[in-house]
Each structure stands twice: as structure tokens, then as C-alpha cells.
Amino acid sequence: xxxxxxxxxxxxxxxxxxxxxxxxxKRDFEVIGCSRSPVDYEYDNYIHFCLDVxxxxxxxxxxxxxxxxxxxxxxxxxxxxIASMNHILLTPIKTVRNIFNTNxxxxxxxxxxxxxxxxxxxxxxxxNFATVATPLKLEGEAIYASSKAAVVSLTExxxxxxxxxxxxxxxxxxxxxxTDLIRSVPEEKLEALLARQAIRRYGELRDVSNVIDFFLxxxxxxxxxxxxxxxxx
Amino acid sequence: MxxxxxxxxxxxxxxxxxxLQQPDNGQLEKSLDTVLFGQNGKLDSLGLVNFVVTAEQNxxxxxxxxxxxxxxxxxxxxxxxxxxxxxLVDYICILxxxxxxx
Numbered sequence: 001x002x003x004x005x006x007x008x009x010x011x012x013x014x015x016x017x018x019x020x021x022x023x024x025x026k027r028d029f030e031v032i033g034c035s036r037s038p039v040d041y042e043y044d045n046y047i048h049f050c051l052d053v054x055x056x057x058x059x060x061x062x063x064x065x066x067x068x069x070x071x072x073x074x075x076x077x078x079x080x081x082i083a084s085m086n087h088i089l090l091t092p093i094k095t096v097r098n099i100f101n102t103n104x105x106x107x108x109x110x111x112x113x114x115x116x117x118x119x120x121x122x123x124x125x126x127x128n129f130a131t132v133a134t135p136l137k138l139e140g141e142a143i144y145a146s147s148k149a150a151v152v153s154l155t156e157x158x159x160x161x162x163x164x165x166x167x168x169x170x171x172x173x174x175x176x177x178x179t180d181l182i183r184s185v186p187e188e189k190l191e192a193l194l195a196r197q198a199i200r201r202y203g204e205l206r207d208v209s210n211v212i213d214f215f216l217x218x219x220x221x222x223x224x225x226x227x228x229x230x231x232x233x
Numbered sequence: 234m235x236x237x238x239x240x241x242x243x244x245x246x247x248x249x250x251x252x253l254q255q256p257d258n259g260q261l262e263k264s265l266d267t268v269l270f271g272q273n274g275k276l277d278s279l280g281l282v283n284f285v286v287t288a289e290q291n292x293x294x295x296x297x298x299x300x301x302x303x304x305x306x307x308x309x310x311x312x313x314x315x316x317x318x319x320x321l322v323d324y325i326c327i328l329x330x331x332x333x334x335x
Contacts, residue, residue, distance in 0.1 A: 060299055061299075064293060067290065116286045116289075116290065119283065119286065164279055
């Protein structure tokens with residue numbers, strides 16, 4: 001294990017992604033982040049790429065740069081994701097394509113390109129993001145929930161495909177956390193959702209990093225293909 | 234022709250890297266006729282994945298061009314480009330030509 005692990009996080013301009021950058025740079029990771037827009041913060045051990053995470057060409061260019069600079073990649077956290085609350089009868093196809101592009105295509109691309117780098121050192125940790133909207137079958141989130149169901153299946157299958165390369169692949173499924181992702185969800189819908197959790201409170205950012213820390217621990221090399229939902233869902 | 238020689242040498246470099254992880258009776262020979270995968274091939278499916286990924290990375294380093302050897306065309310061809318080192322080299326030449334023409 002090198003002194004500093006190299007970690008890539010997607011969707012680092014705000015919300016959970018921004019929090020994870022701060023959290024892991026303080027824990028001595030070399031962190032690479034990406035989002036569509038530049039970020040308004042900087043750290044000595046952080047570099048940022050501006051790109052559309054579903055653009056295969058741009059993603060490959062970024063990974064090529066990572067390979068040239070660091071010669072390795074140890075951790076990928078596929079945090080970037082979008083949602084849009086709509087009844088199915090009012091959901092435009094453009095919304096469907098956007099959500100699947102960002103949530104599924106991007107996750108697939110980053111898993112694939114990261115694994116190519118990780119297999120060089122026979123070591124890697126991939127953490128994907130699921131959502132409690134999937135097991136709770138949350139009305140209004142058909143496309144978001146189904147896109148994240150795809151991420152869960154992706155996680156479970158590639159965990160088996162990548163095990164022999166020393167790469168674990170797991171997912172964390174957050175409950176509602178007060179970020180922009182749920183900004184436009186009516187309060188009463190959120191309260192109804194919290195009521196369905198075993199632990200009835202909003203998730204905190206530390207709840208997410210707590211689970212990710214578990215997945216990243218060297219002792220967690222026997223943990224793969226798992227999805228941990230927060231709040232007891 | 235120089236480019237093809239570079240590709241061949243690069244693939245032979247991949248052979249060296251992959252052989253480090255192959256058993257004694259699974260060592261690949263540096264020859265265009267060496268069968269990679271399929272009947273009489275020395276690589277299992279995981280070994281082929283490793284070979285292809287390493288080849289893509291090394292080709293990019295050697296020639297500064299990113300090629301995707303495992304594209305949908307390669308996967309659907311009747312005669313697999315991964316059959317021998319020679320077929321793989323020929324396929325990479327095609328991909329590089331297409332990349333330049335694009």
C-alpha cells in the first residue's frame with residue numbers, strides 16, 4: 001500500500017461529493033474530482049476535471065491523464081447523480097435519458113476505466129451510489145429509482161467480475177440528505193419517506209462517509225457486491 | 234510499416250507483462266502466430282481481459298492514440314481479432330487508421 005492512496009470522486013461541485021472531497025483530503029488521500037463546472041475551492045492534494053461524466057471520450061481522456069500522472073488509482077466513488085420527481089405520465093423522455101446517462105452510463109464508464117487502472121496493482125475499491133428510493137419504491141421517482149436499481153445490479157455483477165483483480169465493488173444507498181438533490185421535493189413527501197425508515201431522521205453526510213470508510217478499509221477486502229442502505233431501510 | 238513494427242513490439246511487451254502472471258505451461262511466445270484465445274489458446278477469459286486492457290494502455294503510451302480494442306465490432310466478428318497476436322496486431326492497425334481518418 002502506498003503512503004497516499006489515489007481517490008477519484010465524481011460530482012464534486014456540491015452536496016455529498018463536495019463533502020467527500022473535504023473529508024478525504026483531510027485524511028491524506030490524493031483526491032481527483034470532477035463535475036460539469038469548476039469548483040470554488042482548492043486543496044493541495046486535490047485536482048479537478050470539468051467534464052460530462054457520461055461522455056466516454058472525455059472520461060477516457062481524464063483516465064489517461066490520471067494514468068500518466070499517478071500510474072495508479074486506488075479508489076473510485078461514483079457519487080455524481082441526478083434525480084427528477086415526476087409522475088410517470090408527466091415524465092419527458094429527455095428526463096429519462098438525462099437521468100440514465102448521468103446515473104447509469106457514467107457509473108458504468110467510471111467502473112470500467114477505473115478497473116483497467118486498478119488491475120495493474122491488483123487492488124481497488126469502487127463505491128457506487130444507490131438510493132433508498134429503490135427498495136421503498138418511491139412514488140414520483142420511477143426513473144431515478146430504476147436508474148439506481150441498474151447501479152445496484154451493475155455493482156453486484158461487476159463485483160464478481162473484478163474480484164480476481166483484487167477490486168471490491170460496493171454501494172451505499174443514502175436516505176434523504178439535505179442537499180440540492182432533494183431541494184424541490186415537497187416537505188410532506190420527505191416526512192412520509194422518513195416515516196418508512198427504521199431510524200426516522202434525515203441522513204447526515206457523516207452517515208455516508210461512515211459506510212464508505214468501511215468499504216475502503218484494508219480489512220474490508222472480503223466485502224464486495226454489497227449495498228448498504230442507510231436508516232435501516 | 235514503421236507503425237506496424239511499433240505495434241508488434243508493443244504487443245510483445247504486453248506478452249512479457251502477461252507472462253509474469255501466467256503459469257509455466259501457459260507462457261505466450263512472441264510470435265504473430267501465437268494463439269491467444271480459443272482452441273489451443275494459452276489465455277483463459279480473465280487472461281484475455283488482462284491482455285487486452287494492457288494492450289490498449291501500452292498502445293496509447295507508445296503511439297499517443299487511444300484505441301478501444303474491445304469495441305462492439307471486435308465482439309461481433311465471426312473471426313475474432315483476439316485469436317492470435319497477428320490478428321490482434323492487424324485489428325489495431327485498422328483502428329489506428331480509422332482514428333487518424335476521423
